[in-house]
Amino acid sequence: MRAAEQTAFSVVIPAHNEEQYIGSCLAAVKKAAEAVRPCRTEIIVVANRCTDRTAEIAAEYGAVVLVNDDKCISSIRNTGVRAAKGRIIATVDADTLMPEGTLREIRSMLRTGRYIGGGANPKFDRMSPGIFCSTLYVAWNLLPVMLKEHAYLSGALFWFRKADFERVGGFDETLVSLEDMDFARRMNLLGKAEGKCWGTLKQSRPVTSSRKFDQFGDWYLIRNRKLTKQIFSGRDRKAADSFYYDMR
Numbered sequence: 001m002r003a004a005e006q007t008a009f010s011v012v013i014p015a016h017n018e019e020q021y022i023g024s025c026l027a028a029v030k031k032a033a034e035a036v037r038p039c040r041t042e043i044i045v046v047a048n049r050c051t052d053r054t055a056e057i058a059a060e061y062g063a064v065v066l067v068n069d070d071k072c073i074s075s076i077r078n079t080g081v082r083a084a085k086g087r088i089i090a091t092v093d094a095d096t097l098m099p100e101g102t103l104r105e106i107r108s109m110l111r112t113g114r115y116i117g118g119g120a121n122p123k124f125d126r127m128s129p130g131i132f133c134s135t136l137y138v139a140w141n142l143l144p145v146m147l148k149e150h151a152y153l154s155g156a157l158f159w160f161r162k163a164d165f166e167r168v169g170g171f172d173e174t175l176v177s178l179e180d181m182d183f184a185r186r187m188n189l190l191g192k193a194e195g196k197c198w199g200t201l202k203q204s205r206p207v208t209s210s211r212k213f214d215q216f217g218d219w220y221l222i223r224n225r226k227l228t229k230q231i232f233s234g235r236d237r238k239a240a241d242s243f244y245y246d247m248r
Helices: 022-034 055-061 072-083 103-111 129-149 161-165 179-194 210-217 225-234 238-246
Strands: 010-014 042-046 063-066 087-092 115-122 155-161 197-200
Touching: 010 022, 010 055, 010 103, 022 042, 022 055, 022 087, 022 103, 042 055, 042 072, 055 063, 063 072, 072 087, 072 161, 072 179, 087 103, 087 161, 103 115, 103 155, 115 179, 129 210, 129 225, 155 179, 161 179, 179 197, 225 238
Parallel strands: 010 042, 010 087, 042 063, 115 197
Antiparallel strands: 087 155, 115 155
8 A cells, every 4th residue: 555545545534515615625625735745635524304406516526425414513513524445534514615735734733643633723714703702602611621621622623533433433423402512522531541632733734714793693602602502512402403503
């Protein structure tokens, strides 16, 4: 097996009716893949309950298209990662743009031996006082978890070795939200036992859409703090449906 194949990446993208965003997302991933050639990069789109052209567009970009119709983001992510052929996994949302140097930076950080995996610091495609305050409010609610773990559990775009994903059992499918932070927490615990930590990309900042704020309003999370706390429980189906699964 060639060295390029041995160090291949798989980029997993969950997608529910994302025809407006998926093309731009995939174009950005392909640019990032070019930056790590000759390493091979596999792109997997997991189409979830799509009634639009998401799967068709993904296929046009050369992505592997899988189908998972569960209303559970953990299950959707697991479907993609478990089918992945790459040793290094990155999973990014369909409305998020991966910077060109992302995969190169991920490879460099993993090669140091100091990281079990990590996330990134995203930025919204627009900013307002409401979005800024909402971001601070979310961070404040997640602070107890980060203090307990003695780590900054960054998110948005996750990267890790597939072997370590399997060691922690993947994303927890009993959770309907906050699966990303739970995964980061468990990966960080695994890393601590081996002298590693959950890291954050320093140079690559993904740009994610502000569509939730466009749809609900920039102050929605603060004005509806009860719903926000229900979403933060990770197990409230009604809250998750109203904000994630039954939208678009």
